[in-house]
Amino acid sequence: MDAENTKIVCEGKANVHVYEGKITKKDPVFFNPEMKFNRDISVACVKVAWEMSSEAWVICDLLSGCGIRGIRYLLEVPGIEFAVLNDANPTAFEIIKRNVGLNKVEGAEIENMESNVLLSMHGNKFNFVDIDPFGSPVPFLDNAARAVRHGGFLGVTATDLGPLAGTYPKTCLRRYGAKSLKTDVMHETGVRILVGYIIRVLSSYDKGFLPLLCFCSRHYYRIFGKVKRSRSCADKAVAGLGYMLYCHKCGKRKYSRFNKETCACGAEFDYAGPLYTGGLFDDEFVESIEPMDSKMEKFVDILREESKVDGMLYDVHEICSLNKLETVRRDCLVSCLREKDYSASGSVFGGHTVRTDAPLSVIVECVREK
Structure with a gap:
């Protein structure tokens, strides 16, 4: 060389x-x-x-x-x-x-x-x-x-x-x-x-x-x-x-063993897969990770919260756009969902994403309230 x-x-x-x-x-x-x-x-x-x-x-x-x-x-x-x-x-x-x-x-x-x-x-x-x-x-x-x-x-x-x-x-x-x-x-x-x-x-x-x-x-x-x-x-x-x-009309998403189904809004679901439908994080493993710097510390903090939530991922901006609502901050939406006794957290999959076990109707309700 x-x-x-x-x-x-x-x-x-x-x-x-x-x-x-x-x-x-x-x-x-x-x-x-x-x-x-x-x-x-x-x-x-x-x-x-x-x-x-x-x-x-x-x-x-x-x-x-x-x-x-x-x-x-x-x-x-x-x-x-x-x-x-x-x-x-x-x-x-x-x-x-x-x-x-x-x-x-x-x-x-x-x-x-x-x-x-x-x-x-x-x-x-x-x-x-x-x-x-x-x-x-x-x-x-x-x-x-x-x-x-x-x-x-x-x-x-x-x-x-x-x-x-x-x-x-x-x-x-x-x-x-x-x-x-x-x-x-x-x-x-x-x-x-x-x-x-x-x-x-x-x-x-x-x-x-x-x-x-x-x-x-x-x-x-x-x-x-x-x-x-x-x-x-x-x-x-x-x-x-x-x-x-995934429903392109209302934004609902779910995991299924089958790739053909009709959404409650009347539209046909589109689909991706086959893919893995289980958890992407092991919370015990994630808790043991030691951050090396401030960037990694911020990432691991979000990861630790997300690893404890068994739910679907949503983009806040997309939910607001589909329902013609003003955009809300992610942390405000997470707080609202938790106040309604649902699990919710930010996500390492993007700064505007939220993981939650709340149904879509409750997410939209929280956006309207905020």
């Missing part, structure tokens, strides 16, 4: 060489500083997950780029004994070696292999596999399902939001085997389509997948979940698949 075209970036406890200039997929070695929050959350999640186990961990940073993610895991999570940092790009391979040396980390095995070949060589080996691609994670999930061990964890990023969020539904159907739908809650729907796909892939190997934390942030979705190797766990996960029904 040409050292003259690189600079040193500090993130977390790591210092790494990265290429300078505009970030594109064609960079000699890909590094995106805007994914720092993703990496911060991932490190915090891996810490909590490791504390839940009683063994030293072996992990895989599958698409390592400059190596910053895997290096941070080794530096910041005490229980990681061994980490495979892999990238098929020969230039990335060289810069990872340089960055591992710069940080003086031990326990790093640096590989220069095609990702699926590497995973296929390590069946049921890893306590944690991190898949952070430029685009869709679909090409890597089948082999990742075989490489993660019982009781292990998967971290999955997707940046192909266009298909998942409903802009390109044909691509989503082709890629994920599910119909996406562009609505006020399209990003939560996209996350649920992705989780549903992960569940279907793992279940084919008699492994169940339980999401512990899922969120969207700007241009990506991030999923963190636990893997259990058992037919009953796989069956339970598959039983959580269904459809999100």
